[in-house]
Amino acid sequence: MRVVNATLDDLKGWLELASEVEFLFGPMGNDPKFIQAVEKNMKQGSAFCVRDNDGLPGSKxxxxxxxxxxxxxxxxxxxxxxxxxxxxxxxxxxxxxHVLRRTPAPAEVTVITFGEDSPDGQPARKFYEKLGFLPLDERIPNGPEGGSRQKFKLVLS
Structure with missing residues (x-):
C-alpha cells in the first residue's frame, strides 16, 4: 500500500470517496468550495491518497x-x-x-473530528487518540449534520 500525491486525474475518485461520508460531513460531491479545495491541494502537493492496488492516477x-x-x-x-x-x-x-513523517519537529498537528456525542464519529476519535492526538477544550461549531466537533492536537518534538 503506497501513499502518493493525488493528481487532478484522481478528482473523480476523490468525489466518490467524499460521497460515501456525506452523512457525516454534509454534501461535498457537488459543493464547489469542497471541489476547489481538493483541486488546490492537489496542485500544491498537499493532497495524498492510497489507490486500489497501487494503481495509476484515476484509479479507484x-x-x-x-x-x-x-x-x-x-x-x-x-x-x-x-x-x-x-x-x-x-x-x-x-x-x-505519511504526513507525520514529512512534518519536521518541533511541530503541532491538529485535526477537527467528531465530538463524544457522535456515535458514527467514535471510530475517528479512537483512531486519532491511538496515534497520540489529545482532545482540546477549544469550542468548535457543530458539523453540517448537527453533531458536535472537537479539535485534537499532536505535539511532535
Whole structure:
C-alpha cells in the first residue's frame, strides 16, 4: 500500500470517496468550495491518497487526506476519509503516518473530528487518540449534520 500525491486525474475518485461520508460531513460531491479545495491541494502537493492496488492516477481511491502546512510549524489535517471497503485495513494509518513523517519537529498537528456525542464519529476519535492526538477544550461549531466537533492536537518534538 503506497501513499502518493493525488493528481487532478484522481478528482473523480476523490468525489466518490467524499460521497460515501456525506452523512457525516454534509454534501461535498457537488459543493464547489469542497471541489476547489481538493483541486488546490492537489496542485500544491498537499493532497495524498492510497489507490486500489497501487494503481495509476484515476484509479479507484481507498483513502484520501488533505494536509496544510501553511502555518508551519502548526500543521493541520483538513480532511481524511477511507472508503467503506478499505476500513480497518491500515489505509488511514498509512496516510497519517505519511504526513507525520514529512512534518519536521518541533511541530503541532491538529485535526477537527467528531465530538463524544457522535456515535458514527467514535471510530475517528479512537483512531486519532491511538496515534497520540489529545482532545482540546477549544469550542468548535457543530458539523453540517448537527453533531458536535472537537479539535485534537499532536505535539511532535
Amino acid at each position: 481511491l481507498l483513502g484520501g487526506l488533505l494536509f496544510s502546512s501553511s502555518n508551519a510549524p502548526n500543521y493541520k489535517i483538513g480532511w481524511l476519509s477511507v472508503s467503506s471497503q478499505a476500513r480497518n485495513k491500515g489505509v488511514a494509518t498509512a496516510l497519517v503516518g
